[in-house]
Amino acid sequence: MIREYIRADYARFEKKNRKIYFWVRFVHYPAFRLLVIFRIIQGLRCSVLKRILRVYYRHLERKYLIDLPLTVKLGKGCFFPHNGPVVFNPAAIVGENCSIHPCTLIGTVRGEGGEFQLSGIMFLSGMVLNY
Numbered sequence: 001m002i003r004e005y006i007r008a009d010y011a012r013f014e015k016k017n018r019k020i021y022f023w024v025r026f027v028h029y030p031a032f033r034l035l036v037i038f039r040i041i042q043g044l045r046c047s048v049l050k051r052i053l054r055v056y057y058r059h060l061e062r063k064y065l066i067d068l069p070l071t072v073k074l075g076k077g078c079f080f081p082h083n084g085p086v087v088f089n090p091a092a093i094v095g096e097n098c099s100i101h102p103c104t105l106i107g108t109v110r111g112e113g114g115e116f117q118l119s120g121i122m123f124l125s126g127m128v129l130n131y
Helices: 004-015 019-028 030-043 047-064
Strands: 087-088 102-109 128-130
Touching: 004 019, 004 030, 019 030, 047 102
Parallel strands: 087 102, 102 128
Antiparallel strands: none
16 A cells, blocks of 8 residues: 555656656655655554654654654645645645645644645645645
8 A cells, every 4th residue: 555655656756667766766855755754654563663764754854844744644646846844734634646835834723623635736835725
């Protein structure tokens, strides 16, 4: 299941479906690296490896200003075209094939929880979505 999500995310980043391009994207594009590690952590059951990856994941979150809590549910084909400040509410549910640009906030009004699900949407810079 996790492989399907990573493949769908990779397909949004790169049109050529070759393993070497996957590793090039992983090394040179921090947003893709963060997304792959996010998917791996969500699929892991081994607590020791999960803890190690969480430390690295938190480092990447702080360094590249993408606040993506591990409780967020991202659909297949999520795409961060640029690094930059992006903030998600921990209860957010983002559908499939969404492009999320810098300076985007997906949050709640007055701290109330709830579901927010969109598919195939492009979240543009400076966009604030409160649900």
